[in-house]
Amino acid sequence: MREDSNEFLVTPWEVRGKVDYARLVAEFGLTPLNQELYKRLTELAGGTHKLLRRRIFFAHRDLDWILDKYEQGEKFYLYTGRGPSGHTHLGHMVPWFLTKWLQDRFDVKLYFQMTDDEKFLFKPELTLEKTRRYALDNALDVIALGFNQDKTRIFLDTDYIGVLYKIALGCAKKITFSTVRATFGFTESSNIGQIFFTSIQAAPAFIESFISEKNVPCLIPLAVDQDPHFRVARDIAPKLGFYKPAIFHSKFLPSLSGAGKMSSSEAMSAIFTTDSPDAVRKKIWNAFTGGRPTIAEQKEKGGNPSICPVFYYYAFIFEEDDGALEERRLRCMSGDLLCGECKEELIGRIVEFLEEHQHKRERARDLLDKFLLKDEETF
Amino acid sequence: MREDSNEFLVTPWEVRGKVDYARLVAEFGLTPLNQELYKRLTELAGGTHKLLRRRIFFAHRDLDWILDKYEQGEKFYLYTGRGPSGHTHLGHMVPWFLTKWLQDRFDVKLYFQMTDDEKFLFKPELTLEKTRRYALDNALDVIALGFNQDKTRIFLDTDYIGVLYKIALGCAKKITFSTVRATFGFTESSNIGQIFFTSIQAAPAFIESFISEKNVPCLIPLAVDQDPHFRVARDIAPKLGFYKPAIFHSKFLPSLSGAGKMSSSEAMSAIFTTDSPDAVRKKIWNAFTGGRPTIAEQKEKGGNPSICPVFYYYAFIFEEDDGALEERRLRCMSGDLLCGECKEELIGRIVEFLEEHQHKRERARDLLDKFLLKDEETF
Numbered sequence: 001m002r003e004d005s006n007e008f009l010v011t012p013w014e015v016r017g018k019v020d021y022a023r024l025v026a027e028f029g030l031t032p033l034n035q036e037l038y039k040r041l042t043e044l045a046g047g048t049h050k051l052l053r054r055r056i057f058f059a060h061r062d063l064d065w066i067l068d069k070y071e072q073g074e075k076f077y078l079y080t081g082r083g084p085s086g087h088t089h090l091g092h093m094v095p096w097f098l099t100k101w102l103q104d105r106f107d108v109k110l111y112f113q114m115t116d117d118e119k120f121l122f123k124p125e126l127t128l129e130k131t132r133r134y135a136l137d138n139a140l141d142v143i144a145l146g147f148n149q150d151k152t153r154i155f156l157d158t159d160y161i162g163v164l165y166k167i168a169l170g171c172a173k174k175i176t177f178s179t180v181r182a183t184f185g186f187t188e189s190s191n192i193g194q195i196f197f198t199s200i201q202a203a204p205a206f207i208e209s210f211i212s213e214k215n216v217p218c219l220i221p222l223a224v225d226q227d228p229h230f231r232v233a234r235d236i237a238p239k240l241g242f243y244k245p246a247i248f249h250s251k252f253l254p255s256l257s258g259a260g261k262m263s264s265s266e267a268m269s270a271i272f273t274t275d276s277p278d279a280v281r282k283k284i285w286n287a288f289t290g291g292r293p294t295i296a297e298q299k300e301k302g303g304n305p306s307i308c309p310v311f312y313y314y315a316f317i318f319e320e321d322d323g324a325l326e327e328r329r330l331r332c333m334s335g336d337l338l339c340g341e342c343k344e345e346l347i348g349r350i351v352e353f354l355e356e357h358q359h360k361r362e363r364a365r366d367l368l369d370k371f372l373l374k375d376e377e378t379f
Numbered sequence: 380m381r382e383d384s385n386e387f388l389v390t391p392w393e394v395r396g397k398v399d400y401a402r403l404v405a406e407f408g409l410t411p412l413n414q415e416l417y418k419r420l421t422e423l424a425g426g427t428h429k430l431l432r433r434r435i436f437f438a439h440r441d442l443d444w445i446l447d448k449y450e451q452g453e454k455f456y457l458y459t460g461r462g463p464s465g466h467t468h469l470g471h472m473v474p475w476f477l478t479k480w481l482q483d484r485f486d487v488k489l490y491f492q493m494t495d496d497e498k499f500l501f502k503p504e505l506t507l508e509k510t511r512r513y514a515l516d517n518a519l520d521v522i523a524l525g526f527n528q529d530k531t532r533i534f535l536d537t538d539y540i541g542v543l544y545k546i547a548l549g550c551a552k553k554i555t556f557s558t559v560r561a562t563f564g565f566t567e568s569s570n571i572g573q574i575f576f577t578s579i580q581a582a583p584a585f586i587e588s589f590i591s592e593k594n595v596p597c598l599i600p601l602a603v604d605q606d607p608h609f610r611v612a613r614d615i616a617p618k619l620g621f622y623k624p625a626i627f628h629s630k631f632l633p634s635l636s637g638a639g640k641m642s643s644s645e646a647m648s649a650i651f652t653t654d655s656p657d658a659v660r661k662k663i664w665n666a667f668t669g670g671r672p673t674i675a676e677q678k679e680k681g682g683n684p685s686i687c688p689v690f691y692y693y694a695f696i697f698e699e700d701d702g703a704l705e706e707r708r709l710r711c712m713s714g715d716l717l718c719g720e721c722k723e724e725l726i727g728r729i730v731e732f733l734e735e736h737q738h739k740r741e742r743a744r745d746l747l748d749k750f751l752l753k754d755e756e757t758f
Binding site: 117121173175178188191199375376 | 755
């Protein structure tokens with residue numbers, strides 16, 4: 001989506017402004033997750049998840065078809081990933097939480113792609129050594145979330161290119177410059193690696209079909225900014241004889257500064273998984289909120305949780321209980337709950353989460369080799 | 380070079396019309412191989428070669444610099460290749476003959492690239508399975524020429540992408556769409572694999588420097604149509620901290636039909652290494668020549684060897700002796716030598732060459748594994 005009267009911008013490489021998800025649905029041509037499909041998904045899953053109930057996963061392409069296939073005995077596999085341009089922050093993990101839940105509930109394989117090549121190509125200052133280091137570091141966060149060791153493989157594009165390249169070539173042959181120019185806004189000064197890259201991101205959407213030589217459905221949970229890659233991949237799939245991958249779109253955990261999504265490059269806008277308790281405290285205390293300029297005004301008029309990153313942190317990650325979340329929302333709006341109290345409580349929950357996560361993260365170092373896919377390996 | 384008043388066209392993917400090499404030198408910005416450099420090269424090599432004496436290798440970029448480096452004790456390596464879109468014909472082998480001579484004389488390594496990815500991307504009808512089959516078949520011809528087994532490695536891009544990709548990414552990051560559009564004439568409807576491809580062709584020009592982490596000079600003998608790839612590679616080399624590859628350009632063995640270079644896709648225009656004696660006989664008898672319409676006219680006015688593919692077959696491959704070649708030229712021009720006799724003699728020489736070559740080609744099957752470079756291997 002191009003920028004429009006400075007409102008907002010959503011591309012795979014940049015998200016700016018306050019995102020209007022209803023407009024994204026219309027302009028990207030997504031299907032909202034309606035009550036009927038939500039119900040069917042949670043029934044088949046044998047349970048629900050707060051990211052679904054709260055429609056943080058809010059839209060999809062062909063999720064209904066994935067469930068049709070599943071009911072017909074054709075198991076899907078999951079594919080998601082990360083562009084390793086820095087340390088992992090909590091926003092990156094939102095799609096991963098649901099991906100893990102889907103894996104556990106449907107007992108399916110997951111390919112996790114680290115696009116170290118992409119970040120090298122798109123960030124002038126990054127070397128391949130740096131993006132590799134970030135990728136291996138980010139992989140610890142993936143493993144720490146507890147993905148099924150037998151059914152999950154993580155790969156760096158530059159490590160797994162031996163398998164990816166042939167699939168990517170098949171994709172690339174069907175994608176014109178005209179298409180990527182229109183989809184991603186490339187120009188005469190875009191580098192030729194950037195232009196080619198979408199075929200590398202498309203490849204894992206077809207990998208199980210390519211390897212097993214029969215069509216296997218693929219479901220891709222992702223943050224909605226990555227959708228353009230898979231619009232292209234879905235367009236070419238029939239030409240290659242593959243199923244179109246299904247997509248499940250999440251919203252962005254907002255920046256602590258109040259607008260857009262969090263960014264690896266603005267340390268204060270996000271909580272990183274490696275942050276110390278002091279750093280968490282400082283960032284949350286400095287965060288933008290939906291509160292009023294003075295306590296008196298807040299008590300009188302109430303706050304606005306719908307624009308408040310602190311509230312979204314609870315909604316996306318740190319409040320499991322729907323009733324408690326709703327109570328928090330109402331107490332904020334009524335002026336009963338002040339920002340200081342709300343922030344203090346969030347700091348406690350984040351610090352508790354990170355303490356546990358950082359512990360698992362360290363243990364993940366020993367598991368890294370088991371999770372990483374290299375050379376010509378399959379699983 | 381773009382087409383101009385229908386005269387001729389030379390691009391990495393198409394050569395049409397009668398090639399004006401003097402104009403190519405001017406328009407590509409090549410340096411002609413002059414007497415001084417020829418002398419220096421053959422002195423350092425301790426011998427000469429008909430492809431040099433006859434200026435079939437006619438131009439270069441930085442060949443003098445390669446010799447400077449060589450004299451200073453910095454050994455170069457050789458890199459050449461083949462786009463495997465069909466069987467090998469004699470025209471393909473012209474640069475290989477000189478490459479082998481250079482390897483033997485200077486005792487240097489050779490990387491031989493099979494661009495199975497390129498041919499897949501540029502030929503709508505070719506699959507990766509087919510280009511792989513051609514590549515392995517073409518490799519037999521390379522091996523049959525007797526390249527030094529310890530110092531020569533052949534790789535298919537799709538097999539060796541694990542090493543090539545990282546180098547190609549570094550190249551791609553420095554090459555804009557604008558550059559490849561201007562160099563190769565890409566358009567909105569070019570596929571994104573074609574646009575990226577030149578970075579894969581550039582990679583072996585830097586591979587020894589990349590692997591050894593110090594600059595190693597590279598000399599690329601090639602048919603002049605491949606020069607545009609290395610104009611681009613040379614432009615970006617300093618930005619990557621690498622030496623510019625030096626280039627040594629050969630002319631094309633003309634098509635038997637009389638214009639352009641031979642083509643894998645027109646069977647009658649070329650002698651393939653797998654042709655039977657009968658096929659050779661038929662093709663040479665049907666070949667265009669510089670002869671006159673009637674024997675009487677030929678005897679009276681003489682023939683024109685300068686436009687005659689049969690004469691060029693002698694000059695490029697089948698006549699070692701400069702005196703004998705000159706005698707043939709004069710006898711043709713005087714009307715003393717008729718096309719029938721000249722063709723009959725050529726048929727004999729080709730058949731003799733192919734009989735031997737086909738024998739070596741079969742023996743090469745056992746050596747294939749030793750020559751092929753895969754995965755992360757280096758040598």
